[in-house]
Every structure is written in structure tokens, then in C-alpha cells.
Amino acid sequence: MARPDQLDPVLGDLDARVRAAIRAAQLPETDPGLEKPKQPEHGDWATTAALRLAKPAARNPRELAQLIVDHLDVPDVVEEVSIAGPGFVNFRFAHRYHQDLVRRVVERGAAYGRSRKRDDERRRVNVEFVSANPTGPLHVGAGRWAATGDAIAELLDAAGDEVVREYYVNDAGEQVRIFGESIVLTATGQDLDDEHYRGQAIREVATELREHHGDGLFDRQAGDDDLVGSEAGGIDHDDGVLRDGDADTAAGDARVHPGVAARVGVLGVEAMRQRIEDVLHRMGVDFDVWYSEREGLHASGAVDATVAELLERGEAYDADGATFLRTTSHGDDKDRVLVRSDGRPTYFASDCAYLRDKWSRADQLYYLLGADHHGYVARLKAAAACLGVPPDRVEIRIGQLVNLLRDGEPVRMSKRAGETIDLDEVVDEVGVDVVRYHFLRQGLDTAIDFDLAVVARQSMDNPVYYVQYAHARINSLIRTADERGFEHGELADAPLELLTHPAELELLTAMAQLPLVVAEAAELRATQRLARYAEELAGTFHRFYTECRILPGADAAADERAEAEQLGRARYWLAVAAKQALANALGLLRVHAPERM
RNA sequence: GCCCCCGUAGCUCAGGCGGAUAGAGCAACCGCCUCCUAAGCGGUAGGUCACAGGUUCGAAUCCUGUCGGGGGCGCCA
Structure with missing residues (x-):
């Protein structure tokens, strides 16, 4: 998990001070685990360190919270420290912190929310997804892997890793x-x-x-x-x-x-x-590598070389004229055949060779597979172990399948029938953003019903529009401001200290969370975290927009007008920053952020 | 026979590596546009977090079992 100091200087400082306080109190070291309290009235940020220290220290968490507070060198930006609930330590930040946030977001632009990793923490991650057999068109289910794998790759990239999107083409056999x-x-x-x-x-x-x-x-x-x-x-x-x-x-x-x-x-x-490849491109998914099994593994001799290596390592053995891989010594149910008695290598042998090849190009291997492949996980992990790849470097995630429906009735997707509704047609029918977002806002463990009639009919109620609308709305606001010749001035001169309305502060707090949300979503490989956050962020903007007049009204009296102009400047820049945050959140999901709707 | 996933509001789902009164959208009901996009906002109503045990100061969250639903493997590639 990326640490706060890599995401936000102020939080990083607080994180360090809490750590110091824990040390000074002679408590076991622990991650402060800074988080945003669920209830805004509890404060802007909180540490749960006392709660987590309760067990190892065998002491009452509230008592520990007090100890931490006693030893804490409170930074200037923190206006108020309080202990609440079972042992939360809550921090309320000065308005200055939120106002600085507007500048930081605008200055960082598209990079806001992204973070770097130290060289020794950065990984070259190979993300393999879709990899459907090229013997037929992609169906809707593949769309789920396309959207999810692509967004996870983007998240990992945003979290500071080097990412390769790869498609394994089963063009042999x-x-x-x-x-x-x-x-x-x-x-x-x-x-x-x-x-x-x-x-x-x-x-x-x-x-x-x-x-x-x-x-x-x-x-x-x-x-x-x-x-x-x-x-x-x-x-x-x-x-x-x-x-x-x-x-x-x-x-x-x-x-x-x-x-x-x-x-x-x-x-x-x-x-x-x-x-x-064309359909995936329409989906906004472009792979870095299309890996041909035939060329990369068979023609190159990689399969033979891999089998030879496995024999050499003592992980494979010959029996009954065939060659087996001893996957049982790494948790599999039975040993798997690599080379049949007639000399033909199995598909599994290709997988071993492919894994070996990827491991030579990356140091973290991520596989996104459908639930129909879950029986494959054990042997793949065993294969990795046999090839000497550390288990924590091979991640195999299983996603539940997609049921394509129309008006609640299943749409036939059997290959034998041949006539199915392809991903291409679904994209035509409901649009890329709807398809992508529908898949991304749900966790991999949930089987998804994709009802064409519902998705199309309720398209105006689709959450993706809620988020996109917020973005388009801000753009409209900016456009209107320009048309009216509103003098927003420079960001550096904006009177951000005027941003004290609850709706403004909630929007600011939401914006402040993006870097942490991205880091967490990347860590958990959970696209729905970011999607739900985007909805929350959009919600805080919509409320702000409803409650706070941004551009000064034309009917104000002269003396009030000067005041409204000043407040308008601050709010204008807040809106600009919010637009950036929304665009970044949508961008990481690779969903379009429209200028108008 | 074995394995995986799910069961949270009427519906679709977040939350789930233990922590503050369990959230959102849709559907329902009541309000809000002379004013920057009402694809919006506010409010009301709606919950034994499937069930039963267990671990814990504390369980929707972890463990075991049961029930219910979905899927997979044992046939192919």
C-alpha cells in the first residue's frame, strides 16, 4: 500500500508524527492507518492505531489513544484532536489545508490522484486478461474482463507500477x-x-x-x-x-x-x-502485447526448453512414456501431464512455458480469469512454484460470469447454437461507457446480470451518467462564466479562505481522498472502489452546486455584489478543481468524461 | 464426489484484511427550477446484514456447520 507521504504531503507529515508518538509512548510499531471518518462531524481524518494496538499491547484502546495523543506533536494544520468511540483519534484540519488542496489539484492536473513508488517498491506488472480463444467473436462476458483488466492495469500504473497489458492468443493446437x-x-x-x-x-x-x-x-x-x-x-x-x-x-x-x-x-x-482487437479497441482497451502461443512458445522452442528445465529441476518426471509435472507437491490434486506418450505437449505445457516467459519480462504476474477457469488455478500456481516463481508474485483472480438477459430472459450464448449476441452488438446497443461502467462498479465476486432492456431503458438512471453529468455540469458552468465575462482571476489570487460552507468543505474532503482511494483500489485490484468513490465525489459536487451559488447573480445590490464576486472566484476555482478530480477518477476507469451532455 | 462465488432495504449492489448510529442507486411517497444543465437537490419510508454456533472488549466483516442460489472440475480447448 502506498504510504500517505507519497500521496499528500500534509497527510504524510501527520502519518510520520503519529508514528513518532507511538514510538515515544513505547508502544509496538504500527501503521497509523489514516482514514476519513464515516461521519464528517468526527473530523477530517482519523487514526485507528490505538484500536489495532489494543491486542498486542493488551490494553484498553481508549487508554492507548490518550497515550498517543499525549505524545503527539500536533502539526499546525490540525486545529483539533479528539478521542472518540472505542479509540479513534480524530483530527480536524484548519481550512487552510482544504484551500491548499484546490491549488494542489489544479497544479497537478491529470496527475492528481496518481502517485510514485520508490524504485525498490515499483514492480513490472504483467496483466493478462481476456485471452479468449480466437475461434469466435467476443461475447459480453469477455467485455467484463476487458473493462476490468484494463482498469486494474490503469490503477496499477497510477499507483506507480510499470504495467504491460497482455493478451494470450491460443493460436495453436x-x-x-x-x-x-x-x-x-x-x-x-x-x-x-x-x-x-x-x-x-x-x-x-x-x-x-x-x-x-x-x-x-x-x-x-x-x-x-x-x-x-x-x-x-x-x-x-x-x-x-x-x-x-x-x-x-x-x-x-x-x-x-x-x-x-x-x-x-x-x-x-x-x-x-x-x-x-478491433472490438476491444472500441471498448477502449488496447493491449501492449498480443502473445502468440504458436510463435512465442512452439516455434521458438520455448515449450521444449521449459519441459527440459522442469525435468532438470527435478519437478518433472517421466512415467508410462509421458512426462508429468509434480504439481501435487505444490498443492494440486494430482500431477499433470506435460508431454503425452505420443510426444505431443499438452496445453498445460504451453502454460508453463508462457508463465516462464512472462516471468523473464516482469516481476509480478496478474491473471484475470473467468469462473469457468477456476479449476485451473491450483495447477497454474503449482507450475509457478515448480518454475521457482515466488507465490506472492503470481496473482490469479477469478471473476464470476456475466449473464446476458433481455427483459429478464436469458439470451442464448451457447457456442453450439452459434448465433449469439456479441460484445460488438452490445456496445452498439448501449454504448461503451455504459458497458464499461456497469462492469467496473461491481466487484469480481459478483455474478452480473446484464439485461440489455434494463440497461438501455434505464440509461438515464445509470450511475455512470450521474458522474458524467457532474463533469459536464462543471464544464457548462465554466463556459457560462466565460460567456458572461466573469473575472475569476488567477488561482494564486483566489480568496480560497472564503470556502467555509459545509457543502464546500464536503466537496473538498471528497477531493482530498482521491489519492488514497486510487492507492487502495490498486492494492486490492478493486475497480468498484474507484467507481463508488466517483459517485460519491459527483454527489458532493451536485450538493455544492445546488446549495452554493457560484457565479454572482445579476440582481445583487452593488455593495453585496463585490462580496459575491469574491466568493464567486473562490467557488469558481473549487469547481475547476472538482472537475479535474472527476475527470481523473473517470479517466482511471477509462470512462469518457464529457464536456457537455 | 470435489472445488469456487454469492445470500445486506421491494429490486440491483457497495461496505467485508474485526471497530463509531450498516450505505448508494433504482422503485414508492412529499417537497425544490423568475436564477450557473432538474441527467440535479432535500425529506419520508424501508434492515433478525440467510440461519445456528464459535473466537473477541467489539463480528455484516474472521472460523465451523446448516439451508438457499449461481458456476466450475471430473468430458474439451
Whole structure:
């Protein structure tokens, strides 16, 4: 967790003083855990140190709170210190602190809320998410991982880490051959079997490939002569296309030449991957790395090298002609096969090689997986352990799935039916911001019902608009001020000491929290923390706007007018700062902050 | 058979690494635009935090069990 001194100089100072007081009182060292009291009347910030010290010190927390206060060198900005409840120490800050905040927010601009980490604390984090198989279009569920993974990556970046967004492309194995067959059969108007992929996107890809490569691509002869070459047996040991797959279905569909299926499969996968990339881009998600299993792990020899290394480390062993990884010694239920007795590596072997590769490029690995992959966690963690990667450096988060509904009725998403509603169509229907925000404001542990009818119909009541509206409203205010020629002057000259109205102070307090919220949300990888905070911040602005007249009214008497002008200047700059804070919060969620609505 | 997630207001969900009177939005009801965007604001009403034990000075939060709901693995990739 980022410490307060890296977020806010005043809080950092207070944090240090509380620590000093704890030392002076000869109490065990503990994090002051500065937080904002739930009830504003309790103060601006509070330390819970006494509560947490109660157990180790075996003393009454209120007594400890008093001890801490007795030893505390109270900074000037703190106007009032009080002990309350079971042992909270509350601090009330002078108005000066809040007024300085306006300057700090405006000066830091887009950087307000972001923080740095010391070099020894900064991590290179590899965030892998989505990674859906490129054998079909993305469905809504993938949209959840896209929005969440992207926002978590952004949060980590804002918290001072170096982040790489990565998509693992499963472009090797059995499924590529099946995908190739599916395209060929679709293109040539033949019936598909149960195992084949189908749907609108496949038809489009088939058409696309025909246009680029001609009918010959799907032709058996062409496959024999030009495309298959040494891989006539259907197994291509060089690029891994036909190596993988747990099924012992070396055969394949008799109507499609294996070489043609392989060739078309590779082309088709790339075409589909491109479509996925396009949809994700529409979602505002752009990956840094598209990692090809076929090229990066098979063609490069990384899989073989990884298996060799595991054998060398003594973590893998040969039995019954196959090679097993001893995952049971790291908490898995049973040992997993790396290389089958026929010599083909398993998909799991690819995962091991991929993990090893990522570990060479990063020092923190984050995997965002859907609940349908939760059975995979144990073996992946075991694989990490076998490869010598410390367990705390591999994070595997499981998110619950998304149910797509329309008017309360489930929308079919089965792959066999082929006809589903894709993410692309959902984005068309309700818009990017709604989709993203809907996913981001809910925790990963909650299964989400995404009802198209509800989301579309109630779009005006969607919380994302509540936040965006606050931003647009401030912009409108600024625009109006300009149109009326309101002289707001320079921020440095603004009479911020006039900001004493409760609504103003609440807005200021809310703004002050952004850096801590960001740090906490990043630490917990919890996008909903930031989303809920954004709603709270928007709420404090709306109340301020309702209760406090910002631009002077035209009807005021001359003597009152001068006063109103002064107050207006202070409030104008407060609004400018609030707009920045809102824009930053939305920006970290990568949700659009509109200038007008 | 095993595993994961959830159960908090009528609905959808925050809060959950123990701490102050349990929060928000929607829905309901009552108010607020001669005035900077009413996509807003204020108020009222609405809760055995599923249930039962346990740990603790203190439990919505941690542990165990039960019930209810969702999903996964054991078939594929």
C-alpha cells in the first residue's frame, strides 16, 4: 500500500508524527492507518492505531489513544484532536489545508490522484486478461474482463507500477485445425459437425479469406501441393498447429485435407484475432502485447526448453512414456501431464512455458480469469512454484460470469447454437461507457446480470451518467462564466479562505481522498472502489452546486455584489478543481468524461 | 464426489484484511427550477446484514456447520 507521504504531503507529515508518538509512548510499531471518518462531524481524518494496538499491547484502546495523543506533536494544520468511540483519534484540519488542496489539484492536473513508488517498491506488472480463444467473436462476458483488466492495469500504473497489458492468443493446437475445418466447410457450403465452430463471424471470416486468397485456399489440391509440404501427415512439429489438444483426435474431418485445415486455421485465427482487437479497441482497451502461443512458445522452442528445465529441476518426471509435472507437491490434486506418450505437449505445457516467459519480462504476474477457469488455478500456481516463481508474485483472480438477459430472459450464448449476441452488438446497443461502467462498479465476486432492456431503458438512471453529468455540469458552468465575462482571476489570487460552507468543505474532503482511494483500489485490484468513490465525489459536487451559488447573480445590490464576486472566484476555482478530480477518477476507469451532455 | 462465488432495504449492489448510529442507486411517497444543465437537490419510508454456533472488549466483516442460489472440475480447448 502506498504510504500517505507519497500521496499528500500534509497527510504524510501527520502519518510520520503519529508514528513518532507511538514510538515515544513505547508502544509496538504500527501503521497509523489514516482514514476519513464515516461521519464528517468526527473530523477530517482519523487514526485507528490505538484500536489495532489494543491486542498486542493488551490494553484498553481508549487508554492507548490518550497515550498517543499525549505524545503527539500536533502539526499546525490540525486545529483539533479528539478521542472518540472505542479509540479513534480524530483530527480536524484548519481550512487552510482544504484551500491548499484546490491549488494542489489544479497544479497537478491529470496527475492528481496518481502517485510514485520508490524504485525498490515499483514492480513490472504483467496483466493478462481476456485471452479468449480466437475461434469466435467476443461475447459480453469477455467485455467484463476487458473493462476490468484494463482498469486494474490503469490503477496499477497510477499507483506507480510499470504495467504491460497482455493478451494470450491460443493460436495453436487442435482447435486451430477444427477452426480451419469449420471455415472450409462453411465456405464450401457443407454441413458442420457438433465439434465445429459456427456463426455469423465464421461466415464473414470465410468470405474474407476467399476474397483475399481465392477459392483455391479451400481446395484439397492446393493444400497438397503448396501448403502442406512436409506436414503431409497432418502433424506440424515446427509451428505447433497440430500438436496440441488433449483429445486423441489425430484424425479430423475426412472431408477436409489436414494441411488445408491447418493453413486455413492459421489464417482464420489471425482474421478472428484482428476482429477481437478491433472490438476491444472500441471498448477502449488496447493491449501492449498480443502473445502468440504458436510463435512465442512452439516455434521458438520455448515449450521444449521449459519441459527440459522442469525435468532438470527435478519437478518433472517421466512415467508410462509421458512426462508429468509434480504439481501435487505444490498443492494440486494430482500431477499433470506435460508431454503425452505420443510426444505431443499438452496445453498445460504451453502454460508453463508462457508463465516462464512472462516471468523473464516482469516481476509480478496478474491473471484475470473467468469462473469457468477456476479449476485451473491450483495447477497454474503449482507450475509457478515448480518454475521457482515466488507465490506472492503470481496473482490469479477469478471473476464470476456475466449473464446476458433481455427483459429478464436469458439470451442464448451457447457456442453450439452459434448465433449469439456479441460484445460488438452490445456496445452498439448501449454504448461503451455504459458497458464499461456497469462492469467496473461491481466487484469480481459478483455474478452480473446484464439485461440489455434494463440497461438501455434505464440509461438515464445509470450511475455512470450521474458522474458524467457532474463533469459536464462543471464544464457548462465554466463556459457560462466565460460567456458572461466573469473575472475569476488567477488561482494564486483566489480568496480560497472564503470556502467555509459545509457543502464546500464536503466537496473538498471528497477531493482530498482521491489519492488514497486510487492507492487502495490498486492494492486490492478493486475497480468498484474507484467507481463508488466517483459517485460519491459527483454527489458532493451536485450538493455544492445546488446549495452554493457560484457565479454572482445579476440582481445583487452593488455593495453585496463585490462580496459575491469574491466568493464567486473562490467557488469558481473549487469547481475547476472538482472537475479535474472527476475527470481523473473517470479517466482511471477509462470512462469518457464529457464536456457537455 | 470435489472445488469456487454469492445470500445486506421491494429490486440491483457497495461496505467485508474485526471497530463509531450498516450505505448508494433504482422503485414508492412529499417537497425544490423568475436564477450557473432538474441527467440535479432535500425529506419520508424501508434492515433478525440467510440461519445456528464459535473466537473477541467489539463480528455484516474472521472460523465451523446448516439451508438457499449461481458456476466450475471430473468430458474439451
